[in-house]
Amino acid sequence: xKVKNHTRPHQTQMEGFFExxxxxxxxxxxLLKFKKKAEYEDGRETDLTGKEAxxxxxxxxxKHLAKIGGKLVFGGKISRLMIGEVEDLWDSVAIAQYPSRxxxxxxxxxxxxxxxxxxxxxxxxxxxxxxxxxxxx
Amino acid sequence: xxxxxxxxxxxxxxxxxLINNTSYSNESNSFTNAVxxxxxxxxxxxxxxxxxxxxxxLLTFKDKAEYEDGRETNLTGEExxxxxxxxxxxxxxxxxxxPIFAGEVQRLILGDVEDLWDVVAVVRYPSRxxxxxxxxxxxxxxxxxxxxxxxxxxxxxxxxxxxxFSF
Numbered sequence: 001x002k003v004k005n006h007t008r009p010h011q012t013q014m015e016g017f018f019e020x021x022x023x024x025x026x027x028x029x030x031l032l033k034f035k036k037k038a039e040y041e042d043g044r045e046t047d048l049t050g051k052e053a054x055x056x057x058x059x060x061x062x063k064h065l066a067k068i069g070g071k072l073v074f075g076g077k078i079s080r081l082m083i084g085e086v087e088d089l090w091d092s093v094a095i096a097q098y099p100s101r102x103x104x105x106x107x108x109x110x111x112x113x114x115x116x117x118x119x120x121x122x123x124x125x126x127x128x129x130x131x132x133x134x135x136x137x
Numbered sequence: 138x139x140x141x142x143x144x145x146x147x148x149x150x151x152x153x154x155l156i157n158n159t160s161y162s163n164e165s166n167s168f169t170n171a172v173x174x175x176x177x178x179x180x181x182x183x184x185x186x187x188x189x190x191x192x193x194x195l196l197t198f199k200d201k202a203e204y205e206d207g208r209e210t211n212l213t214g215e216e217x218x219x220x221x222x223x224x225x226x227x228x229x230x231x232x233x234x235x236p237i238f239a240g241e242v243q244r245l246i247l248g249d250v251e252d253l254w255d256v257v258a259v260v261r262y263p264s265r266x267x268x269x270x271x272x273x274x275x276x277x278x279x280x281x282x283x284x285x286x287x288x289x290x291x292x293x294x295x296x297x298x299x300x301x302f303s304f
Contacts, residue, residue: 003166004249013246027240029193029257031248032304055304062302073238074259076191076296077304080181083293084195086168092304093193093296095238095259129247132240132257136222 003086005033005126022101024133027073031090031128040122051091054123058094060116065096067110068103072096090127097134170197170254170290182295187264191237191296195254202286210286215255218287222258224280229260231274232267236260254291261298 009017035050046053058075065071075094098104107113174182199214210217222239229235238259245253262268271277297303 001168001170002249002251003168005166006248009247013244016244017246026243027238028246034304051304058302058304072302074191074296075302075304076299079185079190079295079297080178081292082178082182082192082295083174083291084169084171086166086292088166090294093294094302094304127247128245128250130253130257131243131246133243134238134240136239 003128005031005090005128007121007124007126017101017105022105025097025099026101026104027095027097027132027134028104029128029130029132030092030094030096031130032092032094033088033125033127034091034123035125038119038122040118042118046122048123050123050125052123053119057116057119057123060119061096061113064107064110064113064116065098068099068107070096070098070103070107095132168292170195170292172285172288172290174293182265185265185295187266189261189263189298190265191298192260192262192268193292193294193296194256194258194260195292195294196256196258197252197254197289197291198256198287199289202283204282204286206282212287214287214289216287217283221280221283221287224283225277228271228274228277228280232263232271234260234262234267234271 032054034054038046038048038050038053040046040053048056062072073095075092077092078090081089098107196218198218202210202212202214202217204210204217212220226236236258239257241256242254
């Protein structure tokens with residue numbers, strides 16, 4: 001089955017984000033692929049690897065999450081695939097919880113967040129980001 | 138001598154071709170769900186470090202449950218899998234493992250996936266030995282019948298459990 005990583009949502013995904021219930025808690029599953037070498041959009045010099053740059057974002061984002069009542073459930077390096085096959089396996093997985101999509105949007109629009117986001121853009125080759133409604137099966 | 142040289146040229150050409158056509162590309166990627174690990178995956182699992190880890194399960198259910206023993210059922214794939222999920226919490230507890238996250242997939246916010254999974258479930262295991270003990274016990278194998286009946290396929294991704302948050 002085909003799968004493709006991206007760094008930004010496309011138009012229909014952005015529109016979909018605003019539809020329906022924007023007020024209930026959500027969780028975001030991130031499947032992340034890092035660049036080998038970090039590349040900042042503002043062209044600054046750097047020796048960082050993609051993963052190192054993204055990790056700066058990762059450390060800073062816990063603050064931004066806390067500000068809107070969200071938090072990280074876990075984040076970790078992928079060791080291997082135990083079941084299934086993926087042609088180009090991601091590097092890491094992280095899950096973040098938000099009190100609502102509205103809160104997530106607040107975070108994304110905060111200028112402090114956008115400063116941190118530069119490290120994300122510098123380090124991330126691409127990802128899947130899957131919205132989940134938490135709860136027992 | 139001539140045959141040997143021709144063989145060498147062909148092999149060199151093949152190697153050259155392979156090197157230039159299996160280069161890393163992020164343009165397209167693909168994945169395949171499975172129900173069981175391959176022998177290679179089992180070997181890799183057995184040879185890994187024996188420390189705690191997380192298992193991230195991305196699950197796709199069958200429309201209708203189908204039991205391997207052919208029993209009649211009106212259950213959907215998800216309903217059959219849910220029987221397994223409810224029973225497995227006890228099996229996990231017995232080996233010191235615990236579910237840490239579960240939920241229904243709503244939508245894709247970033248990226249493209251041809252066939253998005255139904256559910257995500259994450260479990261922490263204290264060790265591989267613990268997972269192996271559970272997976273080979275009689276009671277677990279009994280519960281697993283519901284898993285096989287309901288599951289179309291999944292990815293199971295092993296994550297290092299370094300601490301709350303690292304990459």
